[in-house]
Amino acid sequence: MDRTAAGRADIDATGHEKTQVVIVGSGFGALAAAKTLAKSKTPFVLISATTEHLFQPLLYQVATGVLSAGEVAPPIRTILQKYPNADVRLGRVVEVNAEENTVVYEASGTRHTLGYRSLIAATGATQAYFGHDEFEKVTYKLKTVEDAEVLRKQILRCFEEAHTTNDALVRRNLLSFVVVGAGATGVELAGQIKELARRYFAKAINNISADEVTVTMVEGAGVALPAFGGKLSEYTQASLEKSGVEVVLNTMVTAIDEHGVTVSSAKTKEEKRIDAETVIWSAGVRANDFAAVLGEATGCESDRAGRLLINPDLTVGGFANVFAIGDMTSLNGLPGQSPVAMQGGRHAAKTVNGKVKAGTPFKYFDKGSMSIISRFSAVCRVRKVEFKGTIAWFMWLAVHVMYLVGFRNRYVAVMSWFGSFIGHRRPHFHYAQEPMKIEAAPPVTEREPELAHSA
Numbered sequence: 001m002d003r004t005a006a007g008r009a010d011i012d013a014t015g016h017e018k019t020q021v022v023i024v025g026s027g028f029g030a031l032a033a034a035k036t037l038a039k040s041k042t043p044f045v046l047i048s049a050t051t052e053h054l055f056q057p058l059l060y061q062v063a064t065g066v067l068s069a070g071e072v073a074p075p076i077r078t079i080l081q082k083y084p085n086a087d088v089r090l091g092r093v094v095e096v097n098a099e100e101n102t103v104v105y106e107a108s109g110t111r112h113t114l115g116y117r118s119l120i121a122a123t124g125a126t127q128a129y130f131g132h133d134e135f136e137k138v139t140y141k142l143k144t145v146e147d148a149e150v151l152r153k154q155i156l157r158c159f160e161e162a163h164t165t166n167d168a169l170v171r172r173n174l175l176s177f178v179v180v181g182a183g184a185t186g187v188e189l190a191g192q193i194k195e196l197a198r199r200y201f202a203k204a205i206n207n208i209s210a211d212e213v214t215v216t217m218v219e220g221a222g223v224a225l226p227a228f229g230g231k232l233s234e235y236t237q238a239s240l241e242k243s244g245v246e247v248v249l250n251t252m253v254t255a256i257d258e259h260g261v262t263v264s265s266a267k268t269k270e271e272k273r274i275d276a277e278t279v280i281w282s283a284g285v286r287a288n289d290f291a292a293v294l295g296e297a298t299g300c301e302s303d304r305a306g307r308l309l310i311n312p313d314l315t316v317g318g319f320a321n322v323f324a325i326g327d328m329t330s331l332n333g334l335p336g337q338s339p340v341a342m343q344g345g346r347h348a349a350k351t352v353n354g355k356v357k358a359g360t361p362f363k364y365f366d367k368g369s370m371s372i373i374s375r376f377s378a379v380c381r382v383r384k385v386e387f388k389g390t391i392a393w394f395m396w397l398a399v400h401v402m403y404l405v406g407f408r409n410r411y412v413a414v415m416s417w418f419g420s421f422i423g424h425r426r427p428h429f430h431y432a433q434e435p436m437k438i439e440a441a442p443p444v445t446e447r448e449p450e451l452a453h454s455a
Contacts, residue, residue, distance in 0.1 A: 020116070021037055021352055022120070026048035027341065028326070031345070036346045046088045049090075051090055058072040065152060066420045066426065067428060069145045121294050121323065126287075155278065175214065176216075181219060184225065184371040189280055191372070192374070223237070232381065243377075256279055261279055287328040314362050320358060320359075339364075339366075343362075367382070380392040
């Protein structure tokens with residue numbers, strides 16, 4: 001079968017292209033749906049605003065030099081190229097007409113209309129600032145490859161400038177990091193930055209010691225990793241504190257500027273200033289903007305975070321042929337994690353291709369949750385069985401190797417982990433200073449001696 005002819009959308013009576021299924025997004029849920037449709041030879045068009053399939057849980061390792069961007073974000077076209085019924089397009093969907101079964105997407109400055117029989121939306125989530133959108137301009141986040149690369153550059157800049165400055169106050173602020181949020185991303189980043197200071201920079205830069213580097217993690221809840229709770233949260237806090245991270249709980253951030261944060265205790269209301277050149281925000285998420293577009297088109301309500309309140313069978317509003325999955329949705333309190341998105345993607349795709357009866361409620365099979373803390377330290381819960389420490393760390397490595405797409409990605413990731421966690425290397429640290437115009441100091445001229453005046 002000719003791949004181009006099979007994968008290309010048809011032209012309908014209105015002159016618009018039409019395909020059986022349109023998938024919006026390229027994350028875990030979208031890829032799971034695409035592979036399920038591809039294996040059943042159902043023609044589909046996948047539209048994504050980025051060219052890669054992002055393994056978001058490993059972005060913090062890109063930011064800290066363990067992995068390269070290519071290892072956690074392989075091209076979505078490369079993944080699906082072996083399927084003749086797959087058509088991947090780079091574009092941004094801006095309109096949905098659920099009554100006429102069409103979407104409008106923008107690509108290269110042009111708008112295109114594409115018809116469908118079924119629509120699967122999986123555009124994920126972005127960062128939330130709880131009504132303080134001004135925080136975005138003075139903090140670093142970790143939702144995209146670009147975010148990870150910007151943060152990596154900032155971390156390197158801070159250490160490089162701390163190495164050369166003669167100002168003690170500037171040096172202290174450069175070596176101070178604040179992480180807002182004690183979820184998985186916050187915990188992983190806080191642990192890795194301290195690990196960087198101890199196992200990489202303290203050896204690579206001769207005048208910086210690990211003790212000079214301060215990492216403060218601020219969390220509004222009363223425990224670290226609130227999603228786990230109990231002994232695993234207690235272990236997480238103890239492990240972070242043992243590594244040198246200051247864990248500040250029951251505390252809210254009230255103000256942020258370019259040089260630090262102001263926090264307030266939830267119990268005493270006492271405010272405190274924490275000076276730091278780098279503030280990383282990982283405190284909350286909201287649905288991607290496309291959720292609002294789809295909600296308006298289908299009449300579907302959303303929650304405070306913009307997530308669509310979908311039906312039990314993953315359909316949206318009153319439309320049996322429109323599905324939404326993953327972090328852009330809210331259903332039965334399911335967590336915003338990749339396994340939920342992947343299982344939802346497969347359920348929606350199987351409903352579309354007839355392998356699951358229309359209207360069948362989605363049932364999530366919880367395989368467990370895990371989070372890495374630092375080198376040889378992690379937590380894991382599988383049903384009611386809990387693991388922590390080194391065994392959980394190796395379980396984390398094994399699961400994440402399995403989820404990486406492609407043999408080469410897995411091989412390179414393992415080698416990078418070996419070099420970073422067993423050795424002291426950070427193979428993907430690259431930094432070059434931006435050219436800056438420095439005003440030349442005015443020339444120093446000798447003053448002529450004053451003539452003595454006789455009385």
